[in-house]
Amino acid sequence: MAGMQGPGHEWRRRCRLHWRHMPDLQRRRFTSNTRLGPLLRLARRWLRPADTAVLDELCASWRADKDRSTALDLKQRGNDSFKARDYLQALSLYTKGLRYMPADSPECALLYANRSAALYQLHRYQSPQQRFVCAASAAALCWALQHRRPQGDGVGTLGQGARLAALGVAVLRHMLQLQCNAQAITVLHDTGEGAGSVRDTREVCVGTALYCWASLLNHSCQPNTTASFQGTRITLRATEPIPAGEQVLHCYGPHWSRQCVGDRRKSLQTQYYFWCECSACVREGGEGSPAPQAQFLCRPCGSALSLEEGGYRCVRCAQLVPPQSLQQQLQQLRLQMEGAGNMDSTHTDTALAQLQQCQADAQSLLPAQHPLHGEIDDSLARVYATHGEWGAAAQHLQRSVHAVELQYGTGSVELAQQLLKLAQVLFNSRSVCEAESVIDRAIPLLTTHYGADHDTVAELRAMNSCLRSLPGRR
Known part of the structure; x- marks a missing residue:
C-alpha cells in the first residue's frame, strides 16, 4: 500500500x-x-x-x-x-x-x-x-x-x-x-372536518430540515423511536423500553405498516444504497415468514382469491379474475367513499346512504383485515356525529380503531389520533366509563408521540377532569 x-x-x-x-x-x-x-x-x-x-x-x-x-x-x-x-x-x-x-x-x-x-x-x-x-x-x-x-x-x-x-x-x-437524511417536519393539523367538538386531525408535512444528530441514527422499518416537532426543534422519544447497549433506531421513511418488505427494501436500496436487514424485514422476508394475506374476495362464493400468474384465482370455486378488474373495483370504492366524505352538512343523508353502500360493496370484495373497512367506518362515524347520533358514531369509531391498530400497531401515532376522536365522541355521548377508559389509553400514546404539553394531551386531561367532576363521582 x-x-x-x-x-x-x-x-x-x-x-x-x-x-x-x-x-x-x-x-x-x-x-x-x-x-x-x-x-x-x-x-x-x-x-x-x-x-x-x-x-x-x-x-x-x-x-x-x-x-x-x-x-x-x-x-x-x-x-x-x-x-x-x-x-x-x-x-x-x-x-x-x-x-x-x-x-x-x-x-x-x-x-x-x-x-x-x-x-x-x-x-x-x-x-x-x-x-x-x-x-x-x-x-x-x-x-x-x-x-x-x-x-x-x-x-x-x-x-x-x-x-x-x-x-x-x-x-x-x-x-x-x-x-x-433530511427529516420531514410534520405537524398535527386540524382538517376542519368532523362535527362540533369532534376534531379530525391529520399529520401534514410543512418542510424539510437537516438534523445532524438525528442523521446519526440507523434505520429500522419498525423503529423504537418517534419524532415530533415544535417549530424547527425536533424531539425524539422512545416508543418502547430500550435496554442499555441496544441501538436507538429511527425510520428513514419506509415503514412496515405502510409498505411490503419488497417495496421497502427497494426504496432504501435506491435512496440509501443498503439492503435492509432490520427485524421487520428479516421477519417478513425470511423463509419462515407467514403466508401473505388475501387481498380480495370472490364475489360469487365469498372465499379468498389467491394471486397467481394471469390473475387472482378463487381457492374454492377456482374462478380466475383479472387483476385489472379488481383494481378498478377497489378504485371505484375509494372514489365513492371520498365523494361521500366531501359532501357538506346539508347532504348528510345522501352521504350516509352512499357510505353504507360502500360498506356493503367492500364486505363482498375485501377481506375483513383490509384497511379500507376501517376508513369507511371512520367516514360513517363522522356523518353520524354530524347528525348528533353519538352512539352510532362511537360504534363505527370502535371498529375503525380496531382496524387501525391491526394495520399500524398498538404504539402507532395513527392509533393515538383515532383514540382521540373516539374519546371526543364518547365524551359527547355521556358514556362516562367508556370515555375515561379510552382517554386513559390515548394520553400515554399522544404523550409519547407529541409530548406532555401538546394541545391534544391538554384537551384529554381537561375532558377527564370534567368527567370526574360529574355528580355522583369521586
Whole structure:
C-alpha cells in the first residue's frame, strides 16, 4: 500500500506547523468558534501562496489507480468492522476505500459519511488542532474553486485547479447526499372536518430540515423511536423500553405498516444504497415468514382469491379474475367513499346512504383485515356525529380503531389520533366509563408521540377532569 499513502500526511504536517506557530490568542479564538463560516475565514488567514503551491505539488505527485470493485469491498469490510464496534479498523477500511473509489461515483458520499460515523464513535471531533487541519483543507479547496480555472487545451491536460475542482465535486456530492437524511417536519393539523367538538386531525408535512444528530441514527422499518416537532426543534422519544447497549433506531421513511418488505427494501436500496436487514424485514422476508394475506374476495362464493400468474384465482370455486378488474373495483370504492366524505352538512343523508353502500360493496370484495373497512367506518362515524347520533358514531369509531391498530400497531401515532376522536365522541355521548377508559389509553400514546404539553394531551386531561367532576363521582 506504499503507493496509496496520498498527500494527506504531508498536508496535515504542514497545517500542524501553522498551528504550533499560531499565537495563543488566535488559537483561543479558533477553538471557541463552532460555526463553519468563521472557522474557514480564520483558517484562510493562515494560508500562504506557498501553502497552495505545496498542495499543488502534492496532488501532482499523487497517483492512485481507481478500482470501484475494490472500493466497494473495502466499504463492506468497513461496515462489518463497524457493526463489530471495531471503529479504528472501520476507519482505516473506509479511508482506503475512498482512495480506490472514482471521484465521480455516488458511493464516495457514503464512504465519507461512514468515515465520519467511525470518527464520531472514536470521539475524534473535539481536537482543536484536527479542526484547524480540516478547516485549512476546506479553505484551500474554496480558494481553488473561486480563483482557478482548468489549464490546457480542450480535454487534454488539466491543471491543479481542475484536480481540486474534481475534489470539490466529490465534497459537494457528499453534501447533496445529506438530503437523503433530511427529516420531514410534520405537524398535527386540524382538517376542519368532523362535527362540533369532534376534531379530525391529520399529520401534514410543512418542510424539510437537516438534523445532524438525528442523521446519526440507523434505520429500522419498525423503529423504537418517534419524532415530533415544535417549530424547527425536533424531539425524539422512545416508543418502547430500550435496554442499555441496544441501538436507538429511527425510520428513514419506509415503514412496515405502510409498505411490503419488497417495496421497502427497494426504496432504501435506491435512496440509501443498503439492503435492509432490520427485524421487520428479516421477519417478513425470511423463509419462515407467514403466508401473505388475501387481498380480495370472490364475489360469487365469498372465499379468498389467491394471486397467481394471469390473475387472482378463487381457492374454492377456482374462478380466475383479472387483476385489472379488481383494481378498478377497489378504485371505484375509494372514489365513492371520498365523494361521500366531501359532501357538506346539508347532504348528510345522501352521504350516509352512499357510505353504507360502500360498506356493503367492500364486505363482498375485501377481506375483513383490509384497511379500507376501517376508513369507511371512520367516514360513517363522522356523518353520524354530524347528525348528533353519538352512539352510532362511537360504534363505527370502535371498529375503525380496531382496524387501525391491526394495520399500524398498538404504539402507532395513527392509533393515538383515532383514540382521540373516539374519546371526543364518547365524551359527547355521556358514556362516562367508556370515555375515561379510552382517554386513559390515548394520553400515554399522544404523550409519547407529541409530548406532555401538546394541545391534544391538554384537551384529554381537561375532558377527564370534567368527567370526574360529574355528580355522583369521586
